[in-house]
Amino acid sequence: MYQHVQHYAGDPILSLVETFQNDPRPNKISLAIGIYFDNNGKMPLPNSVLTAEKQIGFGVKSYLPMEGHAGFRTEVAKLILGADNPVLTENRVVVVQTLGGSGALKLGAEFIHRWLPQTKMYVSDPTWDNHRGIFEGAGFEVGSYPYYDANTIGVRFTQMCAFFNTLPENTVVLLHPCCHNPTGVDLSPEQWDTILQIVAERKLIPFMDMAYQGFGGDFDSDAYAIRKAVAMNLPLFASCSFSKNMSQYGQRVGALLVLAPNAAEAELVLGQMKLNVRHIYSSPPAQGGLIAYYVLSNKELLIQWQTEVYEMRDRIRQMRQKLYDVLSRRLPEKDFSYFIKQRGMFSYTGLTVAQVQRLRDEFAIYLLDSGRLCVAGLNDGNIDAVADAMAAVFKT
Numbered sequence: 448m449y450q451h452v453q454h455y456a457g458d459p460i461l462s463l464v465e466t467f468q469n470d471p472r473p474n475k476i477s478l479a480i481g482i483y484f485d486n487n488g489k490m491p492l493p494n495s496v497l498t499a500e501k502q503i504g505f506g507v508k509s510y511l512p513m514e515g516h517a518g519f520r521t522e523v524a525k526l527i528l529g530a531d532n533p534v535l536t537e538n539r540v541v542v543v544q545t546l547g548g549s550g551a552l553k554l555g556a557e558f559i560h561r562w563l564p565q566t567k568m569y570v571s572d573p574t575w576d577n578h579r580g581i582f583e584g585a586g587f588e589v590g591s592y593p594y595y596d597a598n599t600i601g602v603r604f605t606q607m608c609a610f611f612n613t614l615p616e617n618t619v620v621l622l623h624p625c626c627h628n629p630t631g632v633d634l635s636p637e638q639w640d641t642i643l644q645i646v647a648e649r650k651l652i653p654f655m656d657m658a659y660q661g662f663g664g665d666f667d668s669d670a671y672a673i674r675k676a677v678a679m680n681l682p683l684f685a686s687c688s689f690s691k692n693m694s695q696y697g698q699r700v701g702a703l704l705v706l707a708p709n710a711a712e713a714e715l716v717l718g719q720m721k722l723n724v725r726h727i728y729s730s731p732p733a734q735g736g737l738i739a740y741y742v743l744s745n746k747e748l749l750i751q752w753q754t755e756v757y758e759m760r761d762r763i764r765q766m767r768q769k770l771y772d773v774l775s776r777r778l779p780e781k782d783f784s785y786f787i788k789q790r791g792m793f794s795y796t797g798l799t800v801a802q803v804q805r806l807r808d809e810f811a812i813y814l815l816d817s818g819r820l821c822v823a824g825l826n827d828g829n830i831d832a833v834a835d836a837m838a839a840v841f842k843t
């Protein structure tokens with residue numbers, strides 16, 4: 448009956464995690480998946496989140512509404528747009544609690560494809576693999592725009608601007624407001640100003656996917672591009688995830704925000720979002736939504752949580768510095784400053800596929816074939832081994 452079903456080769460990142468798990472070498476090190484690990488190599492639960500979990504407890508949770516927990520939706524909008532953002536009182540920001548950032552992307556993609564059916568969309572070259580899959584799954588033809596420059600380990604900004612300047616009205620451009628996955632290479636505020644000006648002039652639809660708020664600069668500066676797009680009154684879609692910054696990976700906590708031109712249209716958009724949710728999974732998970740609501744709505748817990756995220760961010764920065772220090776000492780002729788300029792959990796290392804393969808085969812160190820390294824997987828116990836091995840393969 449199912450013989451005709453096409454074989455699925457597996458997700459490249461998740462398959463590599465499996466290969467790692469089956470690797471018998473005791474000294475193996477995984478820097479492949481995008482998960483934050485602490486200095487002991489463990490996934491930490493922030494104390495603020497633990498406090499919230501204890502308060503919420505294990506009792507029965509009823510269904511949430513289709514659009515999610517009302518308090519969560521209000522607090523998320525404040526976190527992303529800034530608590531005093533004037534649009535918050537204009538009732539034209541649609542907020543839906545979603546199944547992680549992935550769910551927000553899917554819901555946004557489905558909505559745009561259904562109601563603006565002629566649109567094409569573009570992702571950065573490269574981007575998180577799943578962006579393409581999610582948008583193609585919603586019916587989009589997905590192209591890519593110039594982004595990463597392998598020669599400078601920076602952004603091909605001139606080419607990116609030129610490309611945006613060719614796009615027709617209502618084209619969706621997927622942007623990473625902070626901590627670009629997979630490269631770690633972000634736009635500066637000035638570059639955002641330029642790009643968003645082009646987005647406005649050409650009447651493009653910016654879809655900002657923010658899965659790492661708090662890991663780049665701070666919670667406010669990481670949301671710079673989103674807030675600027677709101678200030679410019681662009682037809683913004685924004686997805687966010689609490690998987691990493693609240694360690695809610697398995698609880699599936701995220702949100703989709705849409706800026707509508709007015710309250711009446713916001714109501715229409717929300718209605719269709721609810722309908723779509725109803726027809727796919729009826730309502731989002733209660734536990735994770737309540738946890739995030741509890742943290743975000745309690746002033747002390749909010750500050751404690753943000754401080755805890757900044758500790759994670761600072762630990763990642765220390766690992767970047769250490770990697771830079773060791774590699775620069777070992778190979779003084781090479782400029783490794785990109786390791787400290789990149790932001791967030793990931794670094795495009797500049798390693799070739801062959802070099803990545805050598806790291807895996809000879810040193811049991813796992814990076815993605817693209818050369819992406821999860822800096823948050825480094826710690827005081829493994830960084831010397833990783834830096835030594837990288838220096839060895841960089842030499843070849």
Ligand code: PLP
Pocket residue numbers: 481546547548549550575628656657658688689690700701
């Ligand atoms: N968007 C980006 C850029 C990501 O890196 C991720 C997760 O790794 C997601 C979205 C998905 O987030 P979630 O795990 O909450 O679905």
Ligand code: TYF
Pocket residue numbers: 460479480481482575628
């Ligand atoms: O490492 C990454 O970029 C992500 C991590 O359900 C991830 O792919 C893994 C599983 C999942 C969502 C995100």
